[in-house]
Amino acid sequence: MELAVKTLDGKAAGKATVDPAIFGLEDIRSDLLHRTVRWQLAKRQAGTHKTQSRDEVSVTTKKFIRQKGSGGARHGSRNAPIFVGGSVAHGPRVRSHAHDLPKKIRKLALAHALSSKVKEGSLIVLNEAKLDEAKTKELSAKFKALGVENALIIGGAEVDANFAKAARNIPNIDVLPVAGLNVYDILRRKQLVITKDALEGIGARFDAKAGEGK
Template identity: 90%
Template sequence: MELDVKNLDGKSAGKASVDEAIFGLTDIRADLLHRTVRWQLAKRQAGTHKTQERGEVSVTTKKFIRQKGSGGARHGSRNANIFVGGAVAHGPRVRSHAHDLPKKVRKLALAHALSSKVKDGSLIVLDEAKLSEAKTKELSAKFKALGVENALIIGGSDVDQNFAKAARNIPNIDVLPVAGLNVYDVMRRRQLVVTKDALEGIGARFETKAKEGK
């Protein structure tokens, strides 16, 4: 499978060969994408939210009302959840929200995410993502010529610093090295821009995962 390659000026820069098993899937599995995005977001949750329970509330333990004859309900402690300043019933506790997801599922989901961009015509391949100077105005004009408005840009093993600095001031543009490629960031942007170096890195990444799975 071959994809058209462009330079930052929007001109043709040849072709790039890619693996159809990574970029050429036609039946996109939304369930795999959903499971992987949910797994990623769950790992990000801090899980530090906490409320005080009965044993943690500092109030008097003295019985504050007589058992009978008050005309109201019978209570033994002020730390009950129905009183102001009391505990919270069944409140959140500190815990990890992370859960397991098999490596094969994560690998397949990434292939489906990449293929979905090709299928939608939202994948742009650049020969390189480099700038001589970190000028946001210059890069913004180049993006406009390419038709890039809301995109994730994947560079090689190292992202050009001038390019990254110029891009970070442009709304709805994310720049990551190929090692940072993930399903959530691919799906949250309308377009995916990858360099030729990134394509090689993606291919090597899938080969490594295939060897690990054997």
Template identity: 80%
Template sequence: MELAVKTLAGKAAGNITVDDAIFGIEEIRGDILQRTVRWQLAKRQAGTHKTQTRGEVSVTTKKYIRQKGSGGARHGSKNAPIFVGGSVAHGPKVRSHAHDLPKKVRKMALAHALSSKAKDDAIIVLDEAVLSAPKTKELAGQFAGLGIENALIISGSTVDANFAKAARNIPNVDVLPVAGLNVYDILRRKKLVITKEAAEGIKARFDGAKEAK
């Protein structure tokens, strides 16, 4: 598959060839994408929710009502879950929400996410993402010329400092190095913008996975 390359100014800068196994999948597996997004979001969940158990509630442990003759039930202390100000029965505890997902599934999901953007004609290839000065207004004008309003921009191995500073003030635009490419960020933005260096990095990432296998 061939993709047209443009400059930030919107001028043509040739073409690049990308692997059909990464960008040309016809049948997009929504179930694979859903599993991977759920895995990503579960990993980033803090899991710091916590309620107090009976041993942690600060109330008197004195037997506040006599055992017999009150006409009510027998109670020992007021830190039981049935009392206002008492503990919580079976409440949440601090834990990790992360779960495992096979590398094969994660790799497949990334290819399907990239192919879904290519299928929707929502991929823009730039020759480079570099600015001489961190000017947000100038970059916003260039984005408007390229039709970029809501996009994930994948730079090369590193992100140009001036480009990152200029882009961070533009709403609905995320900038990541090629190593940070992930399924969730691809799907949450309408367009995917990659540089020529990023395209090579993506291919190397998949080739590396094949060699590791």
């Protein structure tokens, strides 16, 4: 399977051969994408939300109402959940929201996410993503010529410093090295821009995962 390659100036720069098992899947599995996005977001969730239980509320423990004769219930302390300023019954506790997801599912989901961009015509392959100077205005003009408005840009093992610095002030543009490629960031942007170096890194990444599954 071949994909057209462009320069950052929008000119043709040949073609790149890619694995159809990674970029050419026809039936996109939305269930795999959903499971993987949930797994990623659950791992990011801090889980630091917490309310005070009854033994943590600092109030007087003095009996504030007589035992009998009030016409109401018998209470001993103000820290009960039914009172204003008291504790919270069954409130959230500090915990991890992370859950397991098999590596095979994650690998398949990444392939389906990449293939979905190819199928939508939203994948652009660049010869390289480098700039001589970190000028946002210059890079913004190049993106406009390429038709890039809302995109995730994947560089090689390391992202060019000038390119990353120029891109960080452009709205709706994310730049990541190939090691940071993930399903959530692919799906949250309309376009996916990948350099030729990144294509090689993706191929090596899938080969490594295939070796792990043997």
